[in-house]
Amino acid sequence: DVKVTQSSRYLVKRTGEKVFLECVQDMDHENMFWYRQDPGLGLRLIYFSYDVKMKEKGDIPEGYSVSREKKERFSLILESASTNQTSMYLCASSTRVANEKLFFGSGTQLSVL
Amino acid sequence: GENVEQHPSTLSVQEGDSAVIKCTYSDSASNYFPWYKQELGKRPQLIIDIRSNVGEKKDQRIAVTLNKTAKHFSLHITETQPEDSAVYFCAATISRTNAGGTSYGKLTFGQGTILTVHP
Numbered sequence: 001d002v003k004v005t006q007s008s009r010y011l012v013k014r015t016g017e018k019v020f021l022e023c024v025q026d027m028d029h030e031n032m033f034w035y036r037q038d039p040g041l042g043l044r045l046i047y048f049s050y051d052v053k054m055k056e057k058g059d060i061p062e063g064y065s066v067s068r069e070k071k072e073r074f075s076l077i078l079e080s081a082s083t084n085q086t087s088m089y090l091c092a093s094s095t096r097v098a099n100e101k102l103f104f105g106s107g108t109q110l111s112v113l
Numbered sequence: 114g115e116n117v118e119q120h121p122s123t124l125s126v127q128e129g130d131s132a133v134i135k136c137t138y139s140d141s142a143s144n145y146f147p148w149y150k151q152e153l154g155k156r157p158q159l160i161i162d163i164r165s166n167v168g169e170k171k172d173q174r175i176a177v178t179l180n181k182t183a184k185h186f187s188l189h190i191t192e193t194q195p196e197d198s199a200v201y202f203c204a205a206t207i208s209r210t211n212a213g214g215t216s217y218g219k220l221t222f223g224q225g226t227i228l229t230v231h232p
Contacts, residue, residue, distance in 0.1 A: 004156075033219070040122065042202055043157070043222040058219065059114065090156070100145050100208055102220065104156040 003027070004105040006091050012111045019078040021108050023091030029103070030096040032074035034058075034066065037088040037107070049074055050096070081112045115140040117205050119223025127231050132193050134226045136203035137185040145208040146179060146186045147220070151200045161188070164208075193230045201226045 007022035025032065033048040035058075045058030047066040055066050063085060067075045074093075078085055088109050092102040116139040126132050138146075147162035163170045163177045163186065170177050174193075179186040186205075190197055204220040 035222075040224055042117075042119070042224040043204075045219060045221075048219055059221070100147060100162070100206060100220070101159050102149075102157075104158070106156050 004091055004093055004103050006089075006105040006108050008108050009106065010109050010111075012113065013078075013081050014113055015082060017078075017081050017112075019081050019110065019112075021076040021078075021089055021091075021110070023074045023076070023093075023105055024072050025074075025091075025093040025103070026072065027093070027095075027103070028071065029093035030071070031094045032068065033092040033094075033102065034064075034074065034076045035090045035092065036060070037090055043090065046076065081110075083112050086110060086112045115143060115205055115207070115221040117203060117221050117223040119203050119226060121226060122224065123227045123229070125229045125231065126193050128193060128195060130193055132190045132197070132228055132230075134188045134201055134203070134228070135185060136187070136205075136223050137183075138205040138221075139184070140205070140207065141181075141184060142207045143205040145206050146177070147204050148175075148177060148188050149202045149204065149222075151202065151225075153199070157202060190228075193228075195230050195232050198228055198230045201228055 004025045034046040035043040049055045049068045065077045088107050090107045091105040119136045144165040149157040150160045151157040174191050176189045202225050203223040206220045
């Protein structure tokens, strides 16, 4: 069974802090994604990666960056956290052959105070 | 880019009734349309999907229909049960496969529908 693990379930940070959200998958998936989930807005894509050291902007990349140094790990970075980044963050992965089926992590609920 | 609109935002039904959730998409080139279910406090999971070369797909009590001309697709749940209560998300993408057989495409999701099934 595919396992996508996000390092924290809940996180509280202060405005201006640098925040790292970590995601690890154990199924050798090539593709990894970061979404944020807000009520009434659905799931919005922040960044994605089709390969190691490769990244592409999604629909809402402003204020975020990502890192993918190893195939199994995809990190989301908030360079200077702001209150409007308070949200649920979901990591997902998929295989290159059937990339459309996403396997999601449990999510990280981030609160920026 | 692709834009996906989903309605209704909330849906309340009695156990045993049918539920229908509708989505429209903007990019006529989109060719893959999945539906994800997210139970309270859990991760979204794929429940059914449809590709643009078919008009309908069924899996037990759930079905999805696609109207490419009108650019909309719908999720139908029959004989609803309390365990169907969840948030449902539709999505659309242009799925392409290159000469090497690699498939790629990023999903655009709708806003979600909170379905509540009352016993």
